[in-house]
Amino acid sequence: AQKVTQAQTEISVVEKEDVTLDCVYETRDTTYYLFWYKQPPSGELVFLIRRNSFDEQNEISGRYSWNFQKSTSSFNFTITASQVVDSAVYFCALIFSGGYNKLIFGAGTRLAVHP
Amino acid sequence: DGGITQSPKYLFRKEGQNVTLSCEQNLNHDAMYWYRQDPGQGLRLIYYSQIVNDFQKGDIAEGYSVSREKKESFPLTVTSAQKNPTAFYLCASSPGVTGTEAFFGQGTRLTVV
Numbered sequence: 001a002q003k004v005t006q007a008q009t010e011i012s013v014v015e016k017e018d019v020t021l022d023c024v025y026e027t028r029d030t031t032y033y034l035f036w037y038k039q040p041p042s043g044e045l046v047f048l049i050r051r052n053s054f055d056e057q058n059e060i061s062g063r064y065s066w067n068f069q070k071s072t073s074s075f076n077f078t079i080t081a082s083q084v085v086d087s088a089v090y091f092c093a094l095i096f097s098g099g100y101n102k103l104i105f106g107a108g109t110r111l112a113v114h115p
Numbered sequence: 116d117g118g119i120t121q122s123p124k125y126l127f128r129k130e131g132q133n134v135t136l137s138c139e140q141n142l143n144h145d146a147m148y149w150y151r152q153d154p155g156q157g158l159r160l161i162y163y164s165q166i167v168n169d170f171q172k173g174d175i176a177e178g179y180s181v182s183r184e185k186k187e188s189f190p191l192t193v194t195s196a197q198k199n200p201t202a203f204y205l206c207a208s209s210p211g212v213t214g215t216e217a218f219f220g221q222g223t224r225l226t227v228v
Contacts, residue, residue, distance in 0.1 A: 009155070033214035043203065045158075045219040052214060091157060095214055100165060101146055102173070103207075103217060105157035 002027045004094050006106035013082055014114050021077045021109045023092030029053075031097040034068065034075045039089040039108070051075065082113045117142050121206050121220035127228050128193065128200065136191045136223045138206035144218075145211035147189035151175060152203040152222075161204075164189055165211060193225065201227050 003026040036048040063080045093103040119140045128134045150158040160173030164183040178197025207217040
């Protein structure tokens with residue numbers, strides 16, 4: 001079965017704190033793709049990053065970084081020095097190779113960054 | 116500007132009515148998708164289409180119907196058979212190549228009154 005689990009329902013931090021959003025996935029496929037999306041209050045989902053199963057290299061983009069570990073089936077997302085504009089719901093998602101490019105989403109983590 | 120346009124942004128439906136949600140894209144993407152989002156839950160797939168004139172049921176297709184007569188358009192009809200239609204509906208498109216990211220519209224919030 002293919003599944004994505006985001007155990008943190010809500011996280012509340014004060015501005016400038018670092019915060020990590022957890023994502024654990026399940027798939028039997030050896031080829032798969034992992035994604036993070038941001039959903040601001042306006043509602044649309046904004047693509048943040050894609051990782052394929054053969055590339056475990058961590059990635060950093062400005063204040064955002066992602067840690068992909070196949071050994072623990074995790075794809076965690078860290079925001080450094082959080083800002084109020086980071087407040088949103090963040091979704092982790094999975095595409096497996098036989099899945100017609102259908103995204104399988106976790107339940108999402110609501111992040112509130114307070115000034 | 117390339118993107119996905121969903122309309123209307125808010126929609127109210129009376130019990131027993133069918134309503135149609137519009138989704139148009141000008142990204143020249145082959146694949147299009149409809150997702151439903153309920154409060155505190157992730158997105159669940161309703162229908163998807165890989166090419167024109169072809170579409171497949173997703174995980175929660177009951178009570179919904181779609182058509183794909185044009186590459187740019189993928190309208191979703193919420194029928195009276197859908198017992199709990201109040202939700203946020205998101206349309207997405209992707210180039211169709213395996214593993215490529217999907218791009219989303221701004222969503223339609225449907226409420227039954």
